[in-house]
Amino acid sequence: MEQLFELFFRNGLRPLSLLDGAAELESKMNRSELAALLTIRYRGRLTMSELATELGAPLSTVTSLAQRLVRKGWIERTRSDADQRVYWVRLTDEGKAIGDRAYATMSVWFERVQAALTPKELEQFLALALKVGKALQQDKGAKEKPAAGKEKLSRIRIDD
Amino acid sequence: MEQLFELFFRNGLRPLSLLDGAAELESKMNRSELAALLTIRYRGRLTMSELATELGAPLSTVTSLAQRLVRKGWIERTRSDADQRVYWVRLTDEGKAIGDRAYATMSVWFERVQAALTPKELEQFLALALKVGKALQQDKGAKEKPAAGKEKLSRIRIDD
DNA sequence: GCCTAATACTACGAAATCGTATTAATAATC
DNA sequence: GATTATTAATACGATTTCGTAGTATTAGGC
Structure with a gap:
């Protein structure tokens, strides 16, 4: 139980920190960029706010994160027609390519899990x-x- | 495999807001300070490098983190006699008090898990x-x- | 419709984080 | 025991993150 506790904290506080070996990926991007990429890849397209909650980061942080990713040419943002306040975020072709590589790298971990059980x-x-x-x-407030x-x-x- | 992936995304990328609801504590520290506090609390005392690896953060980051915590009066650092290069990090009484409070707040998470199963x-x-x-x-094939x-x-x- | 409230996002400065270079102490080799 | 290599930590500049204030757009009364 103690050990699980440790595992839980580590991963709960700093996601991805358990998984090394992403060295190849990490030279091109940092942890949050990777997380963003994977999230967008997984969800297809989402709004800035959704991305923020998925990542557990404040919206202002995601604003700059997204700017960086746009600059790198990995994502594109388009203003929603239905609601002009919102922007849709999705991967560009290059972003998809990189995302696929990241996924491939990570699937090694999943295979390991499968092999172990x-x-x-x-x-x-x-x-x-x-x-x-x-x-x-x-939600904690919610009365279950x-x-x-x-x-x-x-x-x-x-x-x- | 699909499911594992899904599981990972739904829960693996987002850090938990562990102090959620304890506004009083949350305003006092950020996530990494919390993680450090809990780690030191758990381990009793450790060196800077050990703390860094436990947190999954670079040593230089932990240097400044530790400075902050010293300034706040929550930890103390003492130079090792056996090896003058190393510093031992441990909680002060105040740090212990805060750590205990944080831990107590967080145990809600475990209760939730226990309640769900x-x-x-x-x-x-x-x-x-x-x-x-x-x-x-x-370790995967240690080729690197x-x-x-x-x-x-x-x-x-x-x-x- | 008009006014107020809420929502989605950006701007900006302050703080935290990170990578790399550097310092100091110990270990290893001869 | 002097010399080189390694290890533990700090220094520092650049990048990233974050909190707060601000802007624009939509939703809700009435």
Whole structure:
């Protein structure tokens, strides 16, 4: 439990810090640029505010971050027709190329995880992790409706 | 694989706002100060380099971070007798008090996780999460020279 | 419609972070 | 034991982040 605690803090406070080996990527971009790229790649397109909340950063920070990425030619921003206040952010072709490379680099980590677990374990882990993730994302103020994701998971054996 | 990826994005990139709701504490420190405080609290005392690797930050960053914390009166640094190059970092009484408060605030997160899972599920989740953590940390084919200047990340010890 | 409130974002200066160069102390080699 | 290499940390300038104030646009009363 202690160890999990450590893991949790480390990753909770400084995401991506557990994962080294992104050296090749990190020479071209820093952590937040990588996170932004991956997020935009994953979401397709989003607004500045959405990007900010996804990244857990203040909007003003994301403004400059986005400016940098535009300068690098990796993303483009277009003003929304429906609401002139909002800007849509999406990857350019070059951004996509870089994003794909980043993804490829990272998928090594996912493969490692898959290799380490049996299919059953993986399934179980995913289910539980989703539950935990959901629990963590809830607004603290919100008075917790227990229902939704609470169906019970069957127990499986975990090999060491 | 898809699911793992999704999981990673939904929860892996965004730092948690751990002090969320404790406005009183939040106004006193930023994320890295919190992380440092908790790390030192957890470890008792450590050297500057150790702190840097624990935090996943470069040493030069930790130098200024530590200066700030000294100024705030939360930590103290003493030069090691055994090796004059190293400084031991530990919490002052005031630092301990604040650290305790921060920890208490944060334990809400654990309660949430516990509330979301049955005891059996929790047990399974812990076991699996540790396995995954271990898998992520294992060195891939160490083909790279440490690329001068890049700090190595500390491994979290995970027992079976 | 008009006025006020809320929202989406940018501007800007202050603070934090990072990479690289440098200093000082210890370890290793001969 | 002198010389070189390595390690632990700081110095410093450049870049990034952040909080706050400001601007423009849309939403909500009435």
